[in-house]
Amino acid sequence: MADTGSTSSRRMWCSVPERAQLHLAMLALQFGYAGFHVVSRAALNMGISKLVFPVYRNIIALLLLAPFAYFLEKKERPALTLSFVVQFFLLALVGITANQGFYLLGLDNTSPTFASAIQNSVPAITFLMAAILRIEQVRLNRKDGLAKVLGTVLCVAGASVITLYKGPTIYSPSTRPPNTPPLFLSLGDAKGKNWTLGCIYLIGHCLSWSGWLVLQAPVLKKYPARLSVTSYTCFFGLIQFLIIALVIERNSQAWLIHSGAELFSVFYAVSDSINFVLIHRVPR
Template identity: 35%
Template sequence: MAQKAGSYSDIYRKFKPHLLMVLAQVGYTFLYIITEACFNHGMNPHVHITYRHIVAGIVMFPFAYFLERKTRPKLTFALFLEIFVLSILGVSLTLNMYFASMRYTSTTFVAAVVNSIASLTFIIAVVLRLEVVNLRNPRGIAKVLGTIVSLVGVTIMTLYKGPDIKNLWHPLVYIQGKSSIHDENWLKGSILTVASCVTWSIRYIMQAFTLKRYPAPLSLTTWMSFVGAAQSAAFTVIVEHKPAAWTIGFNIDFWATVYAGVVCSGIIIFFQLWCTEEKGPVFVTMFNPLSTVMVAVLSYFVLGEKLYTGSILGGVIGIVGLYLLLWGKDRDQEAPIGREKQSYLANDQKMTLKAHKTLSAEREESQCEP
């Protein structure tokens, strides 16, 4: 019984990062839906981003303070500047572009384009020499080919909208204020979405470096929330001159802000930081297609949102490219493990042979003694 319990524990530890990333994508799926309802209700996206990160910082602060009190390194000025830049990439700049793009496109489109983050992260990692590409190896070819295919899918979604697929029945849930999307707005929203994915990819690379110098994911999440909220507030004051925009009632705006702050900007960001530390930045991005599928199903069958052939075609191509890249990355991660095992076995054989020689020499000496 104890052995069986131990095997379950080993399985849980092995697949814990996978489980956390699946839960993160489920959380993001509901974020897309509730945020779209919030924006169509009239809430300003920039105000929403500011409030949600204030909520996230308040919720995460006590956990960060008490749980990482002994392990949290000292925050230097240079490290604070690094967190400041990381907050721009991970909060204020990225999310303001990202959620603004939802006004001009659709939740299905935005969720699908997010799949390009893995390819963009890989390209940046290669440029910075964090990833090695060997075109003589099938793994290297798969990574390059997957990156190209994934970016082709994103290009199709961005430049080709295509005819819409009409719904077979009325939506089960009606989102108030949803209006038709014009082609010029679609292109504008597409550019904003792709730009946010680029900065998002840079953030994944940078946070991997930051975690090495500041190995306290709860504290880092808290700092990013408060600093990102301050940055977003400053930006919102510049672009939004109506004081009434900062007022929210006890309605969908309030619940969307609380959910986004607690779940998405707090818990999920902590999950991602932990998994980045354990598995690396590319692993974190490999689960994005899960939310793409769930968002498409909910949007079409439940909310009655139109699906466009360009989004479906580009999304399928992008997912194929993503998993080509991840197959190459997965094989690439197995290779060092295999080499480590071979090295361990070789060293073990050398040690065993050395022990046998020593034992033989001792026996010979004992036989020669009178």
Template identity: 30%
Template sequence: MAEGGGGWRPWAERYKPGVAMVLVQLFYSLVDMALKTAYGLGMRPIDFVAYRQGIAAAALFLGSLATRGFTLRPMAVGYRAFALLFVASLATATGQYCYFMGLHMASPSMARATTNLAPSITFAMAAVIGLEKVDLRNSRSVAKIIGTVVCLAGAMIMAFIKGPKLFGALIIDDWVTGGIYLMGNALCFSIWYILQVPICKSYLDPLSLATWMCFLATLQCMVAAFFLEANYMEIWKLASIWELPCILYGGVFASGANFFMQSWCISVKGPLYSAIFTPLSAVITTILSTLFLHEELHIGSVLGAITIIFGLYVVLWGKADDAKSERLAIRCTDSESNVEQDSIGGKVESGTNLSEPLLSEDANTQTSAFQ
């Protein structure tokens, strides 16, 4: 029995991160189903975003207090950090609104597939502003450029080329407009990623950071609703009791639970491991929406989704070498520091010429607060 128990534990430790990431993608897929249900009951997109972010902020706030002895001191922020958090939260709220509008006008499978555009758009933006180095003589850099172009081409195929139907008879209106909304979501997501570099320099506590962003996003959604909706006071009333479980699921599981699982998985396996599972949510969403929502599938949607996923993995392949190079450079620098200390007999500080990583591990742990 002892040997059996000893054999089971290593297996569990080995596969726990993978199981956790599959659950993360499943929770993201199910939130699309929950939103579609809420739409059918009469809930507006801005309401859902505000309620979801508010519930997530409350859950994360309680979790932050519980892990820090019920003290608010670690959550204090300065003016610069607050300004950065405000802009990042605005990107979060805008991106989620665009995502849910696109989901309503296009389809769940298309909405989830376009989230894979974010890494490629982030790389393109980072290269323009100098956060990513591009060397056309390096195969990995070329792969990142090609992967970005392929991802964008896949999004164009999904948005503008529907093609013949695979099966089903549901007619989807405003397909192109929905695709534009979804690409807007990917753009906001990329801006959010870019902002993580200065934010993590000013504010390094990931749990409190996510709490602040969800809280600010809730306030921003409430202000935006005043301009977007005619009957401001009426829209916050739940038309049906069944809207409540949809909202609770979106805040507790799709944001709160996913935050903790992604945070733990990234700490064990790293951010690249987490990113590899991202396309799985598109597959799960397509299956669920076809079975339960009777979604119509088009050739353009399938080809576009496959193209985006292929481009994503090309970009990730190019980024994988960056992570290896950074770890090797850090080890070499540490070794040089030890040699200098042994030779001189004193502490000598030696810096590195490494560029600031665009997507640090702390930054990646916040992803679930956005999606």
């Protein structure tokens, strides 16, 4: 009965048009991102190190991705050359080290809502970068070209409004209820932090993310094994973060997981990364 149900589910999913599959996958990814902002901020509130957190995140992500990349892409994976190694290293520097590093620094100084809002500028920045590098063509005499330009303007306008306007606090309890788990600490504004510096960090995060998306396009044309590209990028990102953490994070206690909530936040961050990779596996 279980096999019958599983087969039926697979058939139903296969019957869904490919474009609809991609849209559903992207929708699921956005829900995952929403939770990621909250869970990451909760982890920072619990005192988890901003350098150790991405190290553990990328270790687990690499362990999960590498076997699938090795076995599923044996036939389509080109030989690894020095040129590809340099490109993967640069992708990791931009897409993992700078991206995740700026994000955690920005989130620590602002709020999950703000971090989520400013990320809405990523599609616009990506489109502008791709247009400047002539990877994306802008045809103002066609409907799709006008739609891209209009979408970019609206995207930047929406992110700017919610970024520049910081309204009054709706609810702020004066005292914390007793026995409240650390995961449910206030996730609002970062009190005692530098909001301006947090904005700068998050802008750097958006620029890094957009740059990573744009730089992947020419790499994937020459190295079409997507999971392998992601695994190599994750590997070099892990090495970069590990070196930075070993040099800067001198407190040995920062490398310990002190609670189940901290462990949950690490695994949730990993699942968010895996979901992003799976989006690229949906047929176009």
